[in-house]
Amino acid sequence: MGIPRELRVIWGKSKERAGGRLNLLLAHMLDTSAVAELLWDRFLSPATRDTLDRLAGGAGRGRRLFSWLCGVHDVGKATPAHQRLWPEGAALVQAAGLTWRESLVGAAAKRSRWRHDKAGGLILKEALETAGWRPERVDWVWPLIAGHHGVFPSLGGLREPRQARGEMRGKGAWPQTQRAVLDVFTRELGFSDVLDVEPESSPTRAFQLNLSGLIVMADWIASDERHFPGQGQEADLSLAAARKRAENAWQELGLRGGWGRLPVPGPEAFQDRFGYAPRAAQTMVAEAAHALASPGILVVEAPMGEGKTEAALMAAEILSARFGADGVFVGMPTQATSDPMFSRVRKWLRAVDPVLATQVALLHGKRSFNSEWKELLEGSGADPDGRFESVDDLGIDDHLYGIETAGCGLVERQAPAEWFLGGKRGLLSPFVVGTVDQLLYAATRTRHVMLRAAGLAGKVVVLDEVHACDVYMSQFLLEALRWLGQARVPVVLLSATLPPKQREQLVSAYLAGAASREEYVVEVSAPTGYPCVTGACLDKDGAPRFHLGSAPSWREEDLLVTVDTLAEALPQRNATREERTRLRSAADSAVVDLLDRELAGGGAALVIRNTVDRAQSLYLALQERFSASETRVLHARFTTADRAESAEEVLELLSPGGGRSESERLVVVATQVAEQSFDIDADLLITDLAPIDLLLQRLGRIHRHLATPRPQGLRQPRVYVTGFCPRRDVEPSFLYASEKIYGRHLLLRTAALLPSGGHQWSVPGNVPDLVKRVYDQDPELLPLSWREAGSAAAREQEENDLRRSDTAREFLLTRHGEHEKPTLAGLHYGGASSGDKEEQLQAAVRDGxxxxxxxxxxxxxxxxxxxxxxxxxxxxxxxxxxxxxxxxxxxxxxxxxxxxxxxxxxxxxxxxxxxxxxxxxxxxxxxxxxxxxxxxxxxxxxxxxxxxxxxxxx
Incomplete structure (x- = not known):
């Protein structure tokens, strides 16, 4: 193609960032477009490709539109604001007749962050308007370019600083050069002109965010100087040459997508995947996945040990096949629960296709200490922690931009590609297991949030233990569900049981997103029976459609659990240190005495304390009565290596096939790390008081498997609840730490359900009713002498919930009242809401x-x-x-x-x-x-x- 002389000097990357040779802007734009073509062919989900085809006006037309959107991202580098930054390149540009007044440009640059991203948004906006694009099409495209460095400015933010007097953008021959860059690039991609590029329609805001993340992904891949070295003045500036570079890079990096288009699994698939026939509850979930008329949400509630995980994975496979998803994200409440889920997901995928099992990424801060993860990566010669860090082409930004370590050079890499293991990129892996925080981060107004959104788009999202999200975390979960609903991402939520209000909030948030509505109040009927499933989606006319199902439990009979209390004398708020120590020692001794009696004939007991200090104190007290081989302690304040080793040992000791004799004694003292998705089976439970849903979750750690041999005295499940002090004619007192964690309101209402002298709960039969009674606001649950305190606690809880919700909104991706906005313009107005470091993000989404x-x-x-x-x-x-x-x-x-x-x-x-x-x-x-x-x-x-x-x- 004929290339104007100016385009042979306008540089995109300096020699220092392009392997020792300058990289022309046009070369980088074409490289990015070539990468985008490979993303389309080998990475994008069928659902994403179908949406792009519809935007472009028909089947097969989306690929070229996507390639153009990715490549045009750096058009703003054809400005003095950028060209002045590298002295050698600046001299070449000025020698070609493209000049600027450095005094004005330099002074303005020091006072503003008006760089090539904003310049590109402005240049493209005006060029599209001049070409005749419809305003609504222009409005959603320019933010993709202006926001490709991680932050979406408002329309006002595009304006060049006044003090620059037009010099940062460029005067004289600069406007013609900028238009030449755009025209030459556009024609090289096969369009006749810029008007020929115009999409036929406008996508949802969520799809725009996902598309923005894919543009950043293509840009970052094409910015790797090892695979895309400088293409100088004599280079073949053509899409054909860029395609060769992109193909080599793709092969070297080992990038790939998920499973592509899946056939809809038949009824035999469950047996094939998991090795046994589905239980009634698992069939119920599969039927619900088949029943959704469009991408929607499934809320699965079933007791512990019912097989919710297998049901969810089967549903994810069905939903992927029906709606064109290309992978799965499984979110767990903690790092400790993510590790065993990583193994289960890989086992499931191995049954689908052995290659897919090698493509599962474990996404949490301690993954390098998971032995299975290390074995997977080290077997491919990979960096087991994926530490890739760099800066942009001139060191201007501090975001991850390139890759330091070389790829393995495998065409079919037997592990997730190293590129996916860098910061902010993990969710882009085809299959991901991680903490729920990874999803919540995608609902924060943070830099490069579009990468997280793009990683979730085109997947099925499965979240376990959603009841563990408190009122603060729920604000991020509800925001994420809005975006997922609008992005048409199928979601499966799992819980032992949910309060009716929480279930309705989750479903309503997803449907509000699907309908692109700020307020979308729907009445979500409670399912009858337990286990149960609630399905919801919008039909083709935009009306909500629900699917309710229930099934009998796999157990022939309910488990009758004897619930008793172990009162604990608690210190007053103004108690001395000596008094607190004395009472703690007495409480520990009472638990040790109880364990000594209950385990006289052998058996395994789990003790869950609400704080690390209480767990450590009890563990020390146990040493006086039990041998070291009979006791274990597990909490979050061990080193990474010690905790991983302890968790693995406890899982092994208390697994169904752990080989532990029923006559042996074992006491495991743990904190809440043993509360969620922790597949252990103990004979006896002693637990600090917690809200009823969490108490029931803890109860699910005992008598989990019918075949487990148990001592004669422990063949009937029993739980003792401690950590509070009943008082005559007045409400009980609670541990201060427990009140701080859970709030007095729910502790009071849960305590009201506890018997004073032993009582049986029927599990799972009583579970929904127990949860409903605690979370309903009926004051009659409380004894008369408690009701005044209960009313005060309820008011305090309501005020606290409002305060925490308001605090969370400061960090949410979308401000209240802006969910119906049509474009991404101004999404980051006022700046990002929190830092990018993992610890800062975690503090933001967990309110600590x-x-x-x-x-x-x-x-x-x-x-x-x-x-x-x-x-x-x-x-x-x-x-x-x-x-x-x-x-x-x-x-x-x-x-x-x-x-x-x-x-x-x-x-x-x-x-x-x-x-x-x-x-x-x-x-x-x-x-x-x-x-x-x-x-x-x-x-x-x-x-x-x-x-x-x-x-x-x-």
Missing amino acids: DESIEVVLVIRHGEGQPYRTLHGRTLSVNGDVAPELLDDVLGSTVRLPSSKGLSEAARDLTPLPAWYGHPWLRRARALVLDEDRRARLGDAQLCYDERLGLKEEVA
Whole structure:
């Protein structure tokens, strides 16, 4: 093609960022378009391709539109605002007659962040208007270009700073050059002119966000200098040449999509996938997936051990086949519950297609310590933690942009592509298992949120234990469901049971998104029976359609669980430290005595404490009566390596085939980490009081499997509830920590259901009614003497919920009243709402003080070498030999979530030798003395291998 002289000097990437040779702007735009073509052919879901075809005006036309949208992203680099940034390139441009007044451009650049992204949005907007595009088409396209660096400006944000007087955008020959870039690029893609590109319709705002993420993805891949080196003045600036570079890069990176178009599974598929015939509840869920008239939401409620996970995975396969999804995201409440789910998802996919099982990404901060994850990646020669970090072409931005390590060069890579393992990219993997936080992050107004949205689009989203989302986290969950509904992403939500109000909120949020409505109040009928499923979608006319189903439990009879209480004397708020210590010791002794009696003939008991301190204290008390081999403790304040090892051991000991003799004694003391999706089977449960739904969830950890042998005295399930103190003629008192975590209102209403002298709950038969009674506002549940306190607690809870909801809205992706906006313009108006670091995001979506992780190392004195927790020597500067890296990283621990500790921890830095290390350069080191103690702020911390990290009395 004939290329004007100016286009042979307008540069897109400097020599320093393009393998030692300047990369012309047109070359980078064509490279990005070529990558986009491969994304279309080998990565995009059938549903995404179908939507793009409809936008472009017919089958087969979406591919070229998508390629053009991806490639045109950097048109704003054809401006003095960008061309001045690299002196060598600037000299070439000015020699070609494209000049600017540096005094004005430089001064304006210092005062503003008006760069090539905003310049591109402005240039493209005006060019499309001039070409004759309809205004509504122009309005949704320009934000994709203006926002490709992670933030969507408003229309007003496109304006060039006044003090630049037009010099940042360019005067003289600049407008003609900018139009030439656009025209030459457009014709090279096969369009006759810019008007020929115009889409036939406008997509939903959610699809625009997903499309924006795909544009960023194509840009980042095409910005890798190893695969797309500089194409200078003599280069063949053609789409054909770009396609060759893109093909080589794709093969080298090992990128791929999911399963493509699936045939709809038949009734035999469940047996093929899981090795047994489906239970009635699992058939019920599959039927609901078949019954949805369009992409929708399924809420599955079933007791623990009913097989909800298998039912959800089968539903995901059916929904994928019916609605063109290309993968699955499975979100779990915690990192600990994500690990076993990772194994289950891979096993399921292996039955679908063995290759797919190699494409599952585990997405949480401790994945490098999951043995199955490490084996998967190390077997492919991959970096087991995927640490890819870089900056943009001139170091202007701090976002992840390139890749440091080379790909494996496999065409059919036997692990998720390393490219997917970098920051913000994990959800783009074909199949993902991670914490629910990953979904919640996609509902925050943060930089590059479009990458997370694009990762969820084209998948089926499965969320387990949704009842675990409190009122604060629920704001992000509801916001995410709105976007997923509008993006036509099928969603499957799992829970033991849900309060009717929460079920209605979840379904209504999804339907509001599907209808693109700010307010969308629908009456969601409660299903009758249990287990049950609620399905909802919009029909072709936009009207809501529901599917309600129920099924008998797989158990022939309900489990009759004896529920009793173990009263605990609690300190007054103004009690002395000595009094608190005395009462804690008495409470621990009471539990130890009870365990000694109940386990006299052997058996396994699970004790769940609401705080780490209580778990540690009880574990120490147990040592006086039980041997070390008979006790285990599990909580979140162990190092990564110790916690992973402990969790794996507990899962093994309390699994159905764990091989533990029924005459042996075992006590596992845990915090809430054992509450959710933790497949263990104990004989006896002792638990601190928690709201009824969580109490029932804990109850699901005992007598989970009928075939498990049990001692004679423990063959009937029994639970003891402690952590509160009944009082005569007045409401009970509760642990202060429990009130802080759960609120007094729900604790009071749950306590009202507890018998004073042993009572049986029928599980699962009584479960829905128990939850409904607690979460309904009927004051008659409480005894008369409690009702005044109950009313006060209810008012306090309502005020607290409102406050927390308002706080959450500060971080939500969409402000209230803006859900019906047609485009992405101004989505980030006022800036991003929180930082990009994992710990900052987690604090934002979980309403807590920023919980900071540190790496523990030991030093015996100034000038002495540092050592790992296991005593292996580093150096006086902390140099880490390759064989010691796992040991150092395994010593990572999360500090208690307190404002004082977090503030003090922010001052911690890496060890001197870590600053240049690819994995440790941002790790905060907490140096312990020879007794494994350290002072941090006002706290005295100590790490004990038996107990984990504990805060001692100074």
